[in-house]
Amino acid sequence: MPAPFHLAIPVDDVQKARIFYRDTLELTEGRSSDHWVDFDFFGHQLVIHYKPKSAQDDVHHNSVDGKEVPVPHFGVVLPWDDFHQFAEKLKQKNIEFVIEPYIRFEGLPGEQATLFFYDPCGNTLEFKSFKDISQLFAK
Numbered sequence: 145m146p147a148p149f150h151l152a153i154p155v156d157d158v159q160k161a162r163i164f165y166r167d168t169l170e171l172t173e174g175r176s177s178d179h180w181v182d183f184d185f186f187g188h189q190l191v192i193h194y195k196p197k198s199a200q201d202d203v204h205h206n207s208v209d210g211k212e213v214p215v216p217h218f219g220v221v222l223p224w225d226d227f228h229q230f231a232e233k234l235k236q237k238n239i240e241f242v243i244e245p246y247i248r249f250e251g252l253p254g255e256q257a258t259l260f261f262y263d264p265c266g267n268t269l270e271f272k273s274f275k276d277i278s279q280l281f282a283k
Contacts, residue, residue, distance in 0.1 A: 152180075153193065162176075166183070171183040242268065246259070255279070258272040
């Protein structure tokens with residue numbers, strides 16, 4: 145198993161973000177204070193930290209497969225069946241997708257499912273899955 149990563153992201157409303165990550169994404173909450181909260185993010189440590197919103201927080205987009213991909217973004221590569229179950233759960237929770245779940249490179253090396261959405265503080269999450277995980281870094 146790869147070493148767990150630690151990622152700290154800014155949120156302008158700790159309570160709103162806490163509810164989203166805990167209740168909507170169903171992540172287990174760890175340590176916390178008034179200004180930050182740890183979550184178990186699929187075996188990794190995600191920490192939401194309070195930061196006031198600023199004009200520099202605007203998201204940039206790059207064109208990929210004819211879709212506008214928000215940058216920056218983060219997420220996890222899930223097993224194929226888990227991805228599809230997770231995507232269905234997000235739909236049932238009325239997540240507004242930036243990019244709806246779809247399959248890239250269908251039938252080709254690196255075939256993958258992907259989806260994008262924002263948290264309530266404007267951070268972009270991408271979840272993806274590879275039909276064949278050995279193709280994760282395929283060219």
